[in-house]
Amino acid sequence: MAERTSRLSSYKNAGQGTTELRRKRAELSVALRKQARxxxxxxxxxxxxxxxxxxxxxxxxxxxxxxxxxxxxxxxxxxxxxxxxxxxxxxxxxxxxxxxxxxxxxxxxxxxxxxxxxxxxxxxxxxxxxxxxxxxxxxxxxxxxxxxxxxxxxxxxxxxxxxxxxxxxxxxxxxxxxxxxxxxxxxxxxxxxxxxLNAQTPTSQLRIAVWTYSNLCRNKNPLVQFDLVAPALPYISDLLEISDQDVLADSCWALSYLTDGPNERIEGVQTTRHLLPRLVSLLEHPAPAVATPALRALGNMLTGSDIQTDRCLDADCLKPISRLLSASPALSKEAAWACSNVFAGTAPQIQRAIDSGVLEPIARVLVHHDIKCQKEAAWAITNLCLGGTPEQLDAMLSCDILSPYCALLQARDHRAIIVVLDGLTHLLQAAAKYDQVRGMCIKLEEIGALDQIENLQQHENEQIYKKSIHILDSYFMEEEDASTQPAHDHEQYQFRTNDAAIHF
Missing domain, CATH: 1.25.10.10 (Leucine-rich Repeat Variant)
Structure with a gap:
């Protein structure tokens, strides 16, 4: 842990810390609540x-x-x-x-x-x-x-x-x-x-009872008093195993509301007997009406402490989350958000995410999905750029994820551009630490990212142009190395980029 803290301290935005990187972002919560309605x-x-x-x-x-x-x-x-x-x-x-x-x-x-x-x-x-x-x-x-x-x-x-x-x-x-x-x-x-709230209640009555309970758990400003609704959690846990789709959906919505808050609430829900593995199993439910609130509840848990995140990972949540990255845009967006919170965690947690195979579907999200999904996927890569070990950064680069990631620099969404610029700053800081700046700069130039960053110097958003100028001044203003000069072979000019392979 001391080694991780020391490494993070060399980064520009290290003051954010992993707790803040696990994003309980207001704008996302508002968007999700509107969708939930x-x-x-x-x-x-x-x-x-x-x-x-x-x-x-x-x-x-x-x-x-x-x-x-x-x-x-x-x-x-x-x-x-x-x-x-x-x-x-x-x-x-x-x-x-x-x-x-x-x-x-x-x-x-x-x-x-x-x-x-x-x-x-x-x-x-x-x-x-x-x-x-x-x-x-x-x-x-x-x-x-x-x-x-x-x-x-x-x-x-x-x-x-x-x-x-x-x-x-x-x-x-x-x-x-x-x-x-x-x-x-x-x-x-x-x-x-x-x-x-039990399986023996007639179905129509049970559906209404669970829906009523979900309404008792929802709404913020203020949050519901947790100890008033917590006595029902063992019953809700049991209901996660029945087949009725409406009961499952409203049970998961209730859990998503209760986990959308301080870690103490997440703890109360997560440690309810048998609840977490049952919730994870519902990520694979064929009905989006069930999978969506189940994913939201689990995503909220992944914003919690390292221990709470580890519980989710121990429940084998990454495999279904990885599959949901290729689902509908709504599910893909929330799956990417969940991944971003894992990548905001400890090095072992990041490694478990990489080992589960999430990087390739995240890359596909960056290429094929809409900007809302892409922005969540970009957050995942940005967090990885900040918290990843050299080996983990190598794994990311080997997935050809850098090109679609940098393509978001042309997005109309200002927040998406800022997320990518932050990630590139972290990546270049790591490259500087491990003497890989030249190779990284050449790679960014090859994929067109350098041109995009230069274009952003004139951007109307103050944050964007300041971050762009910082990257250019810090990493692209050195005198050109002779090895990067074009070599003439009587046919064409070639850059010796093969000699600049990036290995952190």
């Missing part, structure tokens, strides 16, 4: 299974009539009114949530939850409240302020179809944001929810 909705509206149009013998009630009937002492009339409200709120297009809220239906719907003697009424009322809570923040808060939460939690604990619908309503409320999430947790939802 498309993959897993914060709130879900329960649609009526029957046709949207009531049968001809049924009268379509107005919101005012629904409100009057909900106040009736007759349970049949009250139930019919709750059903009418639910149907109205279940419209696929433009449900009249605001109209119903302004009409005053929330209070009688919440009161209807108290009628244990009529489960049909409780079910319809809970369903209507679920759909109101699926609306805007104002709609959700109207349900909360109406006193629904403690009653929904009580019915959740009773299970059955009413309990399932109450879980759905609570999931929508939790998905509104940290305030309502914490309110529900402090009201005691976990005691009622955890018993449902």
């Amino acid at each position: 498309d993959e897993q909705l914060l709130k879900r509206r329960a649609m009526s299974p029957e046709t949207e149009t009531p049968v001809e013998t049924e009268k379509v009630m107005t919101p005012e009539e629904i409100l009057d009937e909900l106040k009736s002492q007759d349970l049949t009339r009250k139930t019919n009114a709750a059903r009418a409200a639910r149907r109205m709120l279940s419209r696929e297009q433009k449900p009249p949530i605001s109209i119903m809220v302004n009409a005053g239906v929330i209070k009688p719907l919440v009161e209807a939850l108290d009628h244990d003697e009529c489960s049909d009424l409780q079910f319809e009322a809970a369903w209507a409240l679920t759909n109101i809570a699926s609306g805007t923040r104002q709609h959700t808060m109207a349900v909360v302020d109406g006193g629904a939460v403690p009653k929904l939690i009580s019915l959740l604990g009773q299970g059955g179809v009413v309990g399932e619908q109450c879980a759905w309503a609570l999931g929508n409320i939790a998905g509104d944001g940290p305030e309502t999430r914490d309110m529900i947790l402090n009201a005691g939802i976990m005691q009622a929810l955890v018993p449902l």
